[in-house]
Amino acid sequence: MHGHSNLKHQQLSLNFKGFEYFLVEGLFTKAVRELIQIIANKQITTKDIHQYAEKGGLQLRYSYGILRIVPSYKGKSGRFWRWDVICSPVSLKSVSSRIS
Numbered sequence: 001m002h003g004h005s006n007l008k009h010q011q012l013s014l015n016f017k018g019f020e021y022f023l024v025e026g027l028f029t030k031a032v033r034e035l036i037q038i039i040a041n042k043q044i045t046t047k048d049i050h051q052y053a054e055k056g057g058l059q060l061r062y063s064y065g066i067l068r069i070v071p072s073y074k075g076k077s078g079r080f081w082r083w084d085v086i087c088s089p090v091s092l093k094s095v096s097s098r099i100s
Contacts (some may be wrong), residue, residue, distance in 0.1 A: 020088040023067070026074040032083045036060060040067060051069065065089040 003094035017078050027035065029046045040062035049069060052058035065088050073084035 020086050022066075023085040023087045025084045026072045026082045027083055027085060028077070029083065032069055032085065035085060036067065036069075049083070050081065 025054050026033070029049055032049060033046060036042055040060050040071055042060060042062075044058070044060075049058055052069070053071050057068055060067045060069075068086040068088070070086065071086045074082050076082060
C-alpha cells in the first residue's frame with residue numbers, strides 16, 4: 001500500500017516548469033491591455049507595453065502562472081504594434097469531482 005500512496009502523490013504533483021504555449025498571436029496593443037485586465041487583473045498602459053518591448057517583452061504573474069507579452073513574429077501592422085501573448089502555467093485550479 002505504501003507504494004500506491006506514493007504513486008497517488010506523484011499524480012497530484014504536476015511539474016510545469018519550462019512549459020509554455022502561445023495564448024494569442026499578433027494581438028494589437030489595446031486588445032493586449034484588455035486581455036491582461038481579464039486574466040491577471042492588472043492595469044497596464046500602452047506606454048508600459050511599448051517600453052518593455054524595447055527590452056524584449058513584458059512579464060506578468062497571475063494566479064495560475066506567468067504571462068509574457070513579446071513583439072509578435074508577424075511584425076507591425078503599419079504603425080501599430082502586434083504582440084504575442086505566451087502563457088507559462090505554474091499551478092492548476094482545483095477541479096471538482098462533482099458533475100453539474
